[in-house]
Amino acid sequence: MEELTGVGTGRRVLVVDDTASIRFLIRMNLELAGFEVDEAVDGIDALEILRSAPSLPDAVTIDVMMPRMDGIAxxxxxxxxxxxxxxxxxxxxxxxxxxxxxRGWDAGVDEYVVKPFDPDHLVATVAELVRNGRR
Structure with a gap:
């Protein structure tokens, strides 16, 4: 990765996707950049994790199409x-x-990344938003 190693040191991201292989791909790339990663399988799971966590993550990546509650909701x-x-x-x-x-922008996302994505680009996007705050 281009100069991204360690960018997330001490930072946490919640990865929300119903596809285990996508969660794994995002997790591995974020962890290689120094982020700690938690996972959720859909919107309801994500909200339960966020509302019960002792501290909030620095960012959330979230898919749109998921069972029970989609990423827009x-x-x-x-x-x-x-x-x-x-x-x-x-x-x-x-x-x-x-x-x-x-629809994503209207729901309030800070960035919108379309799959298939370049993992380095996703990590750089997360790192930039964590470093500089919400758009």
Whole structure:
């Protein structure tokens, strides 16, 4: 990775995706950059983790298409919750149609990354948002 090693030292990211292989890919790349990573399988799981955690992660990556609660609804719930509303949220999804991207922005995401993605680009995006704060 280009100068990204250690960028996340002491920083945590919650990775939310219903596909185990995608969670694994994102986790491994973020961990290689020095981030600590927690995982959730859908929006409901993510909200339960966030609301019960002793401290919030520095960022959340979240898919759109998931069972029980999708990423759009979960992002809207995060933005509506005063305890969570300042979290950095990065949507990572196959939903690349302009209308889908707009739904993500309207829900309150800070960045929108379309799958398949370049892992280095995703790590750099997370690192930049964690370092500089929400957009």
């Amino acid at each position: 979960a992002t809207q719930a995060i933005r509506a919750d005063p305890a969570l509303c300042d979290l950095t949220v990065i949507m990572v999804t196959t939903q690349g149609h302009p209308a889908s991207v707009q």
